[in-house]
Amino acid sequence: MSRGLLIILSGPSGVGKGTIRQYFESNARLNLAYSTSMTTRKPRNKEVDGKDYFFTTREKFQEAIKKGELLEYAEFVGNFYGTPLSEVERLRDEGKNVLLEIEVQGAKQVQEKCPDAISIFIIPPSMEELEKRIRGRKSEPEEVIQERLAKAANEMKMVPNYKYIVCNDDPKLAAELIETIILRHIELEENK
Ligand SMILES: Nc1ncnc2c1ncn2[C@@H]1O[C@H](COP(=O)(O)OP(=O)(O)OP(=O)(O)O)[C@@H](O)[C@H]1O
């Protein structure tokens, strides 16, 4: 059994990463495992600890950084987010293809540490549409929406650092394109 692939799904907040993931995560052919991140952000309505995120304190997050327990981490609009390393390693050792849904600073760290990671950047059809989506989600207060939008403009400059760019106009189509990318990489790995 070969070690699972590492897949980075990145792109600005509100572009639809989570929405797209829901279309393909139950596709057994992809043999995917979603890496649950750790965050100091407060849970949103309906978010479940241990499923959507491991919600934690700043102190515990700092401790995890110090102990080298995170594959990557970043501060994003006042909160910390990071990927627990041991879980990623365990899943990949079990042959699972591990999906990281992370912002661009963390993606850069993973690309440096794991050059064979498959990096996919999701872009919105326009910045106006991105704003509409962040607002439509009604998950953040106005000042946080403004900060996320300002950040998004800079994040878009990172596009050239990614192997694949997928526009999320229609989420089903975007998910199908990503499925095709992952399936091709699985095939390449099997033929090695
Ligand atoms: N193709 C699309 N067309 C219209 N609306 C969309 C599309 N994709 C996602 N959305 C909507 O945009 C909003 C943001 O999507 P989502 O939460 O999946 O983004 P995200 O990139 O995961 O955000 P974050 O990085 O902040 O977690 C949601 O309300 C979702 O329903």
Ligand SMILES: Nc1nc2c(ncn2[C@@H]2O[C@H](COP(=O)(O)O)[C@@H](O)[C@H]2O)c(=O)[nH]1
């Ligand atoms: N670098 C990391 N970024 C992460 C991680 N988990 C999520 N994220 C990204 O943070 C922003 C904000 O997320 P939100 O849930 O508050 O909207 C978004 O781009 C996420 O993809 C992580 O472990 N590391």
